[in-house]
Amino acid sequence: MTIATLTPDAITFVCTMVRERSAIELEASKSYLIEARLLPLAKQNGFASTNEFIQGVRVKRQPELERKLVEAMTTNETSFYRDTHPFTALRTTILPEMCQLREAKKALNIWSAACSTGQELYSVAMLIREHFSNLNTWNVHLVGTDLSEEVLSRARAGKFSQIEVNRGLPAPLLLKYFEREGMTWQIKPEIRSNTSFTKLNLIERWPPLPRMDIVFLRNVLIYFSPDTKREILRKVRQIMSPHAVLFLGAAETTIGLDTSFERVEVSQSVFYRLK
Ligand SMILES: C[S@@+](CC[C@H](N)C(=O)[O-])C[C@H]1O[C@@H](n2cnc3c(N)ncnc32)[C@H](O)[C@@H]1O
The missing domain is CATH 1.10.155 (Chemotaxis Receptor Methyltransferase Cher; domain 1)
Known part of the structure; x- marks a missing residue:
């Protein structure tokens, strides 16, 4: 070579x-x-x-x-509980609010768009398991999507290397929700069972999706032109339920792209809501 x-x-x-x-x-x-x-x-x-x-x-x-x-050529960099603050906001503010708002329907849809190898979605699944036992009887759908079939098959398998679990995953959660299999760690069925991973290219026609209550669209808009970012944000807001929240990556914003969103700051985390 x-x-x-x-x-x-x-x-x-x-x-x-x-x-x-x-x-x-x-x-x-x-x-x-x-x-x-x-x-x-x-x-x-x-x-x-x-x-x-x-x-x-x-x-x-x-x-x-x-x-x-x-x-x-895609960058698949990710980790468990990446940037910490969004997950704190989820635990302290967003999910308690959602529990009240969706009490009648007892259903919650959470989407990790551009999910890479799944750490983002599994972080949310573990957080719910740890702190919101009341949601056990609800219909909670955790959906991960990405353009790359390669990362999706890794996400579905739920197997992570020692290096991957060392990044951001607290040791007690590792011991509680993973099983060691030789050199890898397999996430347990109780976490994996209400997650699903599907191919979705953000710039192509989207498959039918349910109304989303919480959307993670983190660390992907940075790779796109302003026009593409605008178009994706337009499509994202169309599937957001009333009161839904959108998380972007630390270097991303809706400001200057889409005036339908308002920026909210909670627990040192920034997220976006429809005005
Ligand atoms: C840097 S990772 C972000 C992973 C996770 N959201 C996070 O913040 O840790 C970016 C992901 O975006 C995906 N991606 C890039 N272009 C995309 C597109 N047009 N549609 C869907 N996913 C895309 C890549 O395959 C990659 O897995």
């Missing part, structure tokens, strides 16, 4: 394909990033270099190989 500098043509091809399929805006100047992400895929598929792999994708027009290329 030779490591050669990517040709400008190869870089343009990758940037265009990734933008068209995912809306992710790659910086052509970061060719080392493209090289690093695609090299393992090139190897797996028997190509002698990343340039040749890209050329192969170009010529062969194989949907499976194209999908793998796009997925390899």
Whole structure:
């Protein structure tokens, strides 16, 4: 396997394909990033270099190989209880309020859009199990979606490495809700059973979704252009129930993009509600 500098043509091809399929805006100047992400895929598929792999994708027009290329260029960084504060706000303010508001229906829909390998959704599931035993008899749906089939299959499996469980997961929760299986930790069925993980590309037509009460759309808008962010926020607000809350990543905001949202600050956390 030779490591050669990517040709400008190869870089343009990758940037265009990734933008068209995912809306992710790659910086052509970061060719080392493209090289690093695609090299393992090139190897797996028997190509002698990343340039040749890209050329192969170009010529062969194989949907499976194209999908793998796009997925390899996504950033799947995540962790349990990432940024802490949103989960504190959920425990101290949002879920107690939701319990009152939805008491009649006894139903709650929570969505982790761009869920990556599932730590965000499983964090919410454990939080509910720990602090809201009254919800045991409710219809609580925890839905995780992502563009990448690779991360979704990992999320569904609910198996995490030692490094992954060391990031953000308090030891008592690890011991209570996971079982050790050799080098990995398997999340227990009691947590996994009311979660589901489905493919949803935020820039394509969405499958039917229920009205959502709590939406996590964190650390994904940062990769998109302002127009794409606007369009996704428009679609998100259409499926939010009255009083629903939206969490964005620490570097993201609706401000300057969508005036229908108001910014709320609770427990050092920021979330958004429809005005
Ligand atoms: C950095 S991770 C964020 C994970 C989690 N939300 C968090 O904050 O920890 C971004 C995720 O967005 C997904 N993604 C990127 N573009 C997407 C798109 N167009 N539609 C759906 N998911 C997308 C990636 O596959 C990746 O798993």
